[in-house]
Amino acid sequence: MSWHWESFVFAIIAFVVLYWLLNKYAFGPLFGIMEERRRIVAEQISKTEQDRKAAESLLAEQKEAMQNVRKEAQTILEQARAMSNKQSQDIIDQAKEEAVRLKEEAVRDIETEKNKAVASLRNEVSAMSVLIASKIIEKQIDEKSQEELVEHYLKEVGGKQ
Template identity: 55%
Template sequence: MDIVWSSIWITLLAFLILYWLLSRYAIGPLMSVMEKRRELVLSQLNEASATREEASAYVEQQKEALQQARKEAYDIIEQSRQTSGKQADQMIASAKEDAVRLKDEALRDIESEKNKAMAALRGEVGRVSVQIASKLIEREIDEKSNEGLVDQYLKDVGTKS
């Protein structure tokens, strides 16, 4: 075994030069590329998970919106059903009211006509009865002075009839 000292120094020198060359030109850049790839993969993973979360949030939102729309549609139908029912009731009520009003008016007309007819009849009957009485007893009776008498008489007739 023969140690050649110059070989030791040359080995060290050669190895250090190789180390420097490799770290400067090969391993250093390669490791930065590996690091970049690691970061790329990591960022893509993050992005994917973020996108997935976003998508699920969207789906949730959509579901909610759908639910809302369904509820609104149901409300609208319900409301329209209620309003239509109410309208029908109203129409019936107003029709009934109209009928009652018409009936009342008719009754009132009838009453007033009757009263008018009664008053006219009363006057006619008074005159006719005076004429009859004057013709019967052939005596001149002043219409006016006998009006009280006729009324008396008619009242008696009214109460008896």
């Protein structure tokens, strides 16, 4: 096998022309498409990163909002408990006051009735005393008869009670 320099030069020229044609018509558009694809992928990565940061920010806001809602709910529950306790204590206090008032009223009623009964009894005793005195004067009896008469009338008064 021999080496021919013309073939070698012709192959180099053909290679250079082929490289120039490929570079102009194939590699240029191919590299342009690849560059465009790289740019699109980079934009998508950047947009995805921004979306991820926005989602993290939104998630943090939602967590904070949930914590605030929980705190508010806890505060509302505590206020409701306090109000319930206060209302129940007020009801108990009112019931105690009403019981004291009713007791005092009953004591006053009992005292009034007692005073009426004592007054009535005094009136009856006075009437009986007057009656006894009048009967004693009428009969003009001795001391023993008088004691029996008083006892008799006292038994009558005791029976009327």
